Amino acid sequence: MVQTFRNPVLTSIRSLRRTNANPRITLNHTPSLRATFSTTGFAAVQALRSGSPLAQKRLLSNLSRRKPSFDPRFFSSNASQSVTAGLPILSPPPVGIWLLASSGLVFAVIVVGGVTRLTESGLSITEWKPVSGILPPLSRAQWEEEFDKYKLTPEFKLMNHSISLDDFKRIFYMEWGHRILGRIIGLAFVLPLGYFALRKSLTATMPKNLFGMALLIGAQGALGWYMVKSGLEDSLMETPGAVPRVSQYRLAAHLGTAFVLYAGMFYTGIATLMDWRYAKAGTWSGLKGSDAQWQAVLDNPAVRRFARYSKALAALVFVTALSGAFVAGLDAGLLYNEFPLMGGRLAPPADELFSPEYAKAQDKSDLWWRNIFENPTTVQFDHRCLAITTYACTALMFAAVRSPALKTALPPLTRRMVTSAFAMANIQVLLGISTLLYLVPVPLAALHQAGSVALLTTVMHLIVSLRRPGVAARAWRQALRTSKAQTH
Structure with missing residues (x-):
């Protein structure tokens, strides 16, 4: 990966040819020119020292066909100085x-x-x-x-x-x-x-x-x-x-x-x-053109609000998955194997959701939280509510992205990830309902757990799509842009 740009060498040789300078004298008495020649500079040195116009012409032809590469030694605001040590590490x-x-x-x-x-x-x-x-x-x-x-x-x-x-x-x-x-x-x-x-x-x-x-x-x-x-x-x-x-x-x-x-x-x-x-x-995120185009996108108030909603959705997916762990730990999926009702009604009776049997304190002060985390009926009901809320939020986000104002403001990658998240939410809901109706068979239950990770994946990718490029990436991009501007 570490190669030199053709432009400094090419420019120096052409300059010498135009001025008819002695290659030996110029090379030996010009430290900045010697520093210009790196790996490809060795061939240039031989051509200059030979003094042969044919050799120099061949070198110019070869260098002209070479494609510039990504070399940090020439990433500088001043083309005559090397700033490798000044650039942060980019993974x-x-x-x-x-x-x-x-x-x-x-x-x-x-x-x-x-x-x-x-x-x-x-x-x-x-x-x-x-x-x-x-x-x-x-x-x-x-x-x-x-x-x-x-x-x-x-x-x-x-x-x-x-x-x-x-x-x-x-x-x-x-x-x-x-x-x-x-x-x-x-x-x-x-x-x-x-x-x-x-x-x-x-x-x-x-x-x-x-x-x-x-x-x-x-x-x-x-x-x-x-x-x-x-x-x-x-x-x-x-x-x-x-x-x-x-x-x-x-x-x-x-x-x-x-x-x-x-x-x-x-x-x-x-x-x-x-x-x-x-x-x-x-x-950046599917945008091509201006290097700093992401700045205008992320400064848009609508996009900033959307980024906050994306993070809230990720937190909701995480909490829903955790509630699924309580369902698994208590075998709560084996109760009320129907959907959307539970025992013929939208919610079980209050005395079943908050049964005093699960309270261990004398004054029953732990009635609420123990039922929420230890009562299988309440645990399944909570998981249902969280899953429905997650699905509704994903659907609302998908609908919002379809609006003309937000559709034009968001990067292409963000729009694709919203669509992927909504598609995965639909699959996850179907897997969850099927797992419940069929009394938690191992294949369906395993797919349902895998679906929770897949849904989190799409939401995390959505968040990354609205992330600013890192400090190191911006520094290297600026150095590359400056180097190209100076060598052309």
Whole structure:
């Protein structure tokens, strides 16, 4: 990638030919001219020293056909000075591709985690061994040992006391695969992060954010075990009617952290690629033409309001997904398997939504919040309300973009992402209703969870489309524009 522009060399040679200057003397006594010749300058030196008009003519012909490349050594407000050290680091496309690939792995682990919960496999591994747990049992004796540990859990005693060793292997491998995928994500993120950091390929703000993501990946492993541990407690055996399952609070925290990690990786990856594209070609969110066209777009009051609404929609999608974690944790999807009604009415009776049975305080002061987070009926009703609200907001945003005023003000990429978000919202609603009506089959439920991540993806891309180019991208674009103006 590091090459010199043809213009300084070309201009210098033509100047020497016009003035009939001695190439040897001029080259030896003009430091600025010597500095001009870099990789292609070596050929120029040979042509100048030879004094052969034919050699100089051939060099001029070759240089004229060369295409200028993106060389930071000539990005300066003064063409006679090199300002490589003055330009901030701009992350190259491989950094963005790596972040998008990492977000894809997080997407996969979210879906696999959902399948693990739906198949009730999450409690099959009763220990957390970050290093030695990489390998599954390899012999009959090791499998028997793991099975004996599982036999001590409340889930086996209350629900799976009749399963065979082969049945245990199936649920064990599901949970083991989920944990292994988490370890792969850690390695696939941390190792390239160290490489890019050592190569100084990260913009000024990226190291802090990316190292924070690396810590979050490690915390996810600990949080996952903290969640599983809640389903292995012997106190479940002493609670009448208790079902062995993980805490819905810990499940929501585990899933919510994964969503945050995914959104951070995806946003940063897309922004990195867009910054590089802007620095190289001046294009931004599908706009081509003036490099600073984005300034007029983002200064538009209507666009600024739309950007705020986009962020609010992303927050709503996130909260709706978290409410889905409570539905999953309490198996609330197995109640009221109809839509849009619940028991023949729009909402269940108030005494069922806020049952005093879930209050634990003597004065019943915790009646409201415990029902909201622990009553399966209320949890499903809340998820329905949030899902309908999310869909309505996405539809309103899609309708707003169709208006002539906003349609002409927004960048092309933003309009496409609004359409994609509305399309994904429709798919997600259909998946959610189907999952409910068919009593939560594993394939539909897994697709519904994947749909929540896909919807978040489209909304995050929408937010990125209304983001200003980064400081480094603007500096490099200005330097490139200045260099081109001076060399023409």
